[in-house]
Amino acid sequence: MTHIVDVGERHIREINEEIQEAAARGDEIRVVNTLSRHNLGVGLPDGCKISFEGSVGYYCGGLNTGARIEVERNAGWAVGEGMSKGHITVGGYAGMSVGAAMINGTIHVKGDAGPRCGVAMKGGNIVVEGKIGYQSGFMAHQGKIIALGGAGESCADALWSAEVWVAGDVDSLGVDVNVVEPTAEEVAEVDAILDPLGLVDSSRNWRKMVAGERLWYFESRDASAWLMI
Amino acid sequence: MSEPYSYPFELPPEDEIRFADAGAIEGRPAGVPSSYDEGGSTRWTPEAISEVHALAQLGRYQVRGYNTFNKRMPTFDDLTFVPATMTRLPLEGYRESCTTKTILGGGRGTDVVAKPLELDIPIYIASMSFGALSANAKASLGYGASRVGTMTCTGEGGMLEEEREASNKLVYQMSPARYGIDLDHLRRADGLEIVVGQGAKPGTGGLLLGMKVSPRISQMRTLPEGVDQRSTIRHPDFLGADDLAVKIEELRIATNYQVPISLKMGATRPRYDVAIAAKAGADIVVVDGAEGGTGASPELLLNHTGIPTMSAIRAARESLDECGMSGKVSLVAAGGIRSGVDAAKCLALGADAVMIGNSAMIAMGCNSPRYLEDYAKLGTSPGACHHCHTGLCPVGVATQNPELEKRMDPHAGAERVARYLTAMTMEITALAKACGKSSVHNLEVEDLRALSFEASAFTGVKMAGIDRAFDW
Numbered sequence: 019m020t021h022i023v024d025v026g027e028r029h030i031r032e033i034n035e036e037i038q039e040a041a042a043r044g045d046e047i048r049v050v051n052t053l054s055r056h057n058l059g060v061g062l063p064d065g066c067k068i069s070f071e072g073s074v075g076y077y078c079g080g081l082n083t084g085a086r087i088e089v090e091r092n093a094g095w096a097v098g099e100g101m102s103k104g105h106i107t108v109g110g111y112a113g114m115s116v117g118a119a120m121i122n123g124t125i126h127v128k129g130d131a132g133p134r135c136g137v138a139m140k141g142g143n144i145v146v147e148g149k150i151g152y153q154s155g156f157m158a159h160q161g162k163i164i165a166l167g168g169a170g171e172s173c174a175d176a177l178w179s180a181e182v183w184v185a186g187d188v189d190s191l192g193v194d195v196n197v198v199e200p201t202a203e204e205v206a207e208v209d210a211i212l213d214p215l216g217l218v219d220s221s222r223n224w225r226k227m228v229a230g231e232r233l234w235y236f237e238s239r240d241a242s243a244w245l246m247i
Numbered sequence: 248m249s250e251p252y253s254y255p256f257e258l259p260p261e262d263e264i265r266f267a268d269a270g271a272i273e274g275r276p277a278g279v280p281s282s283y284d285e286g287g288s289t290r291w292t293p294e295a296i297s298e299v300h301a302l303a304q305l306g307r308y309q310v311r312g313y314n315t316f317n318k319r320m321p322t323f324d325d326l327t328f329v330p331a332t333m334t335r336l337p338l339e340g341y342r343e344s345c346t347t348k349t350i351l352g353g354g355r356g357t358d359v360v361a362k363p364l365e366l367d368i369p370i371y372i373a374s375m376s377f378g379a380l381s382a383n384a385k386a387s388l389g390y391g392a393s394r395v396g397t398m399t400c401t402g403e404g405g406m407l408e409e410e411r412e413a414s415n416k417l418v419y420q421m422s423p424a425r426y427g428i429d430l431d432h433l434r435r436a437d438g439l440e441i442v443v444g445q446g447a448k449p450g451t452g453g454l455l456l457g458m459k460v461s462p463r464i465s466q467m468r469t470l471p472e473g474v475d476q477r478s479t480i481r482h483p484d485f486l487g488a489d490d491l492a493v494k495i496e497e498l499r500i501a502t503n504y505q506v507p508i509s510l511k512m513g514a515t516r517p518r519y520d521v522a523i524a525a526k527a528g529a530d531i532v533v534v535d536g537a538e539g540g541t542g543a544s545p546e547l548l549l550n551h552t553g554i555p556t557m558s559a560i561r562a563a564r565e566s567l568d569e570c571g572m573s574g575k576v577s578l579v580a581a582g583g584i585r586s587g588v589d590a591a592k593c594l595a596l597g598a599d600a601v602m603i604g605n606s607a608m609i610a611m612g613c614n615s616p617r618y619l620e621d622y623a624k625l626g627t628s629p630g631a632c633h634h635c636h637t638g639l640c641p642v643g644v645a646t647q648n649p650e651l652e653k654r655m656d657p658h659a660g661a662e663r664v665a666r667y668l669t670a671m672t673m674e675i676t677a678l679a680k681a682c683g684k685s686s687v688h689n690l691e692v693e694d695l696r697a698l699s700f701e702a703s704a705f706t707g708v709k710m711a712g713i714d715r716a717f718d719w
Binding site (some may be wrong): 030031034056057060061075076077080081085095096099102114115118119121134135138140141156157159160178179209229233234235 | 307310342423424425428429430432456459468469470471474475477479483484485490492495496497499500501504
């Protein structure tokens, strides 16, 4: 059965407790009258299926441990931050820091994503159908950020081992980025992520960005690397 | 007109006048002024010259561990206690009881924080990461703190199972880098600590050189092995105070309103920063002064950023008073606390508790006089070692080298930490009782006098004797 949670002006604790109780019962959850409130659906459990009417504020789906989350329209900052498992779909646009520090799972944004998309992410995948904002991928450890509609300035800034894949224009590159030609196998891996989302298009001209690895180490005699930090 | 005076004797030879007799240095009959062999420049000291030579060779700033070497920092020794005499009645220091129980983070009520941190003593172990410290050292701290009824904090490297097991109470740190972030770890913690800065290098993120990024560390932090890990300072998902308030709410939801949330900051502008942290919803504000230690930092930041702990405490307490948050928000002081005496001074200046890092490491064995040849390899000696950044800690405290780590026995270390904390607590109660207090939390600014203008000016504590604070 579907449990309806009416958000309105109720205390955020009460709303989240109602969501957690419904999830514990195994109900499918529909959250309505969201008013773009912050902190809706934090720390959701594995197996939970939940959808949010309209738009949500900051940290929706934060620290998710396996729920399947759908946001009908837009999401505020840090949707799915710190999530370890699960799948989040944002029907519209997403604000700053999509999937910040996430460990695993998938976040799919149908519109554009704001600055620092995938910042500090430790794994998993972020797929943005539109454009990703400036400094996306900042210090991302592992995982993939895939943007189908271009990227803003300072793209893939100071990466660890994560990859940023962009189809379309990149306004500018961040510090310490190498743009590499992906192999057919690597493109196939990305297509395998896009396939379940119905987003495969073999005509894309990918730019794959990885760390230049110069910022990984102190380079005492390369003053230019120092000026960047 | 009088005649010019003449000696009633013959003038001796010029050589004799110029000390050219036995022992004088050829060509330098006036001796060697100190400026010749020691140099007299207060600006170009031997240290300043060697710093230029180092920078000229390295092409980068120097990096090291430990804490500030800035000689201008005041010390807690600039303050003294003025125990009860005629105006007040002392307690019997050797006999009467003095409570040390400390509750942190309970001020906003149990509907916000169901389980405030209840500690038996007003001291706990500072957030030092597994990474900066060895696993054995982390376990020692956990067991030692548990033995005396207090707690430890994970630091930025994520939750180490050995530490969780050893620590009855453990605070989980949310660092900007969010290494190993895990909802389960948040929920297994007894408190959370959001760190926005540290006293050793406020405004700059953590640093762990490649020598310490071992296979286990790299796995816990999702980093390539052996990289020089330079962490972020800005959090990935909030920027200012208004966002922080939303973040704190998120963490309360995630932990089901069970545990308090601390906010740790380096001491820079505590009068404003502390008020903002309190307003944003922190249950505990930790103010870490410039004397605070670290496993590794650009040296210039250690020596030249932040304000002294003693000055930060007073500003922080006044800040909480002014915005009506004293009692609602707990204040913890940290940075350069070496003893129960220093800790007592922090309490008197307005802290509800203190956090110790370096001194707990020293209690475990940091800088102890053993393995002398390994200190020598680092170019240092026991008592002077500050080479935490190298990962070659001769005593196994600040290393990830398995062979060196064996030198840090977690059980003996635990007992040393427990005894040190016990002794510190005795020192605090001895001073509190002399000042007539039956609780260490009743220590107050009036119990102190300043021995220097600076200490008085920094803290508003009255000058000794004259009984007036240095007045601007």
